[in-house]
Amino acid sequence: MFEVLVVGGGPAGLNAAQTLGRQRRRTLLVDSGRPRNAPASEMHMFLSRDGFSPAALRRIGRAELAEYATVEVRDGLITALSGTIDDFTAEFADGTTARARRVILATGQVDALPEIDGVTELFGRGLYHCPFCHGFEAADRPLAVLGGDFSQAMLALYLADRFAKDLVLCANGPLQVSPELEEAVRRAGIPVREEPVTRLAGDDGDVTVHFAAGEPLWRSAVFHRPAQRQHTDLAAGLGCELLPDGCVRVDPAQRTTVPGVYAAGDTARQADLPGPTPFVITGAADGAKAAIWLEQELFRAGVDVPIPG
Template identity: 70%
Template structure:
């Protein structure tokens, strides 16, 4: 039996395994090879690694784990998990299983992109999800926001406030916001297009949005906040409580509502926060916190 099984090979899972390996815990890190930021060539807001490749960060993280003999990394997909603190069973898609005294869920979220031709191909390469991650690099360019709900209207206002004097909100249908917000968009000089977007073409800084009715729109970048959901359904199978937006509910120690199960990264959040923070550096920090408090939990359990 392992001390800990960590599900997820992104920055949260890697940092959790690293922290536990340094405490000489027997750790199994499971990596499916699916990463939310796989399309991105750069990550930002990570001290000493601003603009660094996410894939290279994962490679270096895996390499660092080889220095700790009690940490095993396995490329495998998890099918299910069950049990309770002290004896959890994790089952794999190939029918095999492993047991552990504690679990850390760090499998992250998966994005569902709009069914607009070209968006999936350009996601992370001209179509971006986050002004914190990509706003600085698109500053001064003509920008578009794809989406017609409250969050996309606020995103358009934020981009106009921080990064560009030329922002167009492409609602891809009727704009669904209060009249007061529609008036604010007009006051801030943000054009609103409500006809359907059928295609996004081109490359970063030379994009073109095509509509069912109006003329094509040339833009330097497009921002869109995709709908996200848990990449793996392990938390629900274990009985962990979820927040209304589908994140795994954790406390300040990254503990879920099920004893012995911790969660880290954008898969989890405290109910007091308005939403997950999908950044590499916060995911790595969550992984360290989960591992530190889990280690103390195991230590105290060993004392009886």
Template identity: 60%
Template structure:
């Protein structure tokens, strides 16, 4: 019996395990090895680790967990979670099953980057989703913003305000959303509505090839890709989901299912418009979940629950 099983070995999951391990809780981390930021060579806005490799951060995190004998890390995919005996039974793809009193879901999201040929191969390396994460590195560059949904198109106003005076919106065969038409025009941001056939080139030297034969040369592209949950476990457990598919949590990182916490970009508060995709906020969510989870375990064991 583990005190807590953490599903997901990214910053949120590893930090939850670290905090729990330091409280001498018995913890199992199960990691499928397919993090959302795998394509990115660098991460940013993490104090003391700005520009650090996301893969190296995960490696260092696991190394640090090895100092705590009560924490175990297991590579694998969780296929099933059921509630049993006041806790949970977690079953992996290889058939191994483990029991825990509490559960932390830190499974993250998946970016759906199949809208344009060549986009997925360059995602995180020339094609970027977030100007907070990559804006500084693209300052002064020629930029394209790909997308036709209002949040995608409005991203062009932001990057034009902060990082570049040469931004083109490419809606890939769709009209510009009406609320953005006047704003883009007032900002002097041109729009190409022709379908995009493919994206070619390397980071710093990209080419957007359109169905009408036009080729737009850009140094970087922004695309706020739609997302889905990386794992169906939250839905399987019956956790409440928000309209965008994120798991709804409260200020304690608790889901709507007792004993189940969620951390990182898999979850968000209902009051927030989006799940934050930053490494540092994911790590913070993991710590917050572990602190309040530990207090819940303590109250239960001391007969103070209720």
């Protein structure tokens, strides 16, 4: 019986496991080896690690966990998770099981990319999802935004406001936004191309958008904000409440609605926030918070005295 099972080996899971290891909690970290930011070569907004490789950060994190004798790291895939507080059981794809008193879900999300040739190959290498992560490096170059819904139109307005004077909204069909948003795009001077997009080709700094009709469009980089879904259905299987956007609902201590189950990183958010914060540094912070409050829960459960509040 482990004290804590941490599901997910990204920044949230690694930081949670390290925090628990420092408190001598017997912890099992399970890593499926499928991180969301695998296509990215750099991460940003992480003090002292700006421009650092996310893959290198994961390697260093796992190496640091080896210093904590109470932390075990297992590569594998959990296919089912069941139980209640103080007795959860994880079932692995290889048929083995593990039990734990508490669970931290740090399984992350998956980007649902549009089915256009070249999109998957360029994602993270010329096609970017986040102006906070990649806008600075793309600044003052010819840019495009792919898609014509509310999210993409707002992304185009933001990029035009912060980073780009030469920006084209490639709507991939008729623009599907309110008249007010369409007028805002027009006022910002953003050209809109509504021809269906058939292919993206090139590389970072040299991307060509091909259309079903009309001339191809050369850009230095293309941005697209994809829809997301949960990487696994483990939270739903445990009965955790999911918010309308699919994120696991947590409170300020990263507790889900199921006793004994915490969630951290972009898999979860508080209900009063408009969306998850899918950044490496915030994921790591969430992991530390979840581990700290889970640690205190375990400690207080073992103290046979009334604790105010």
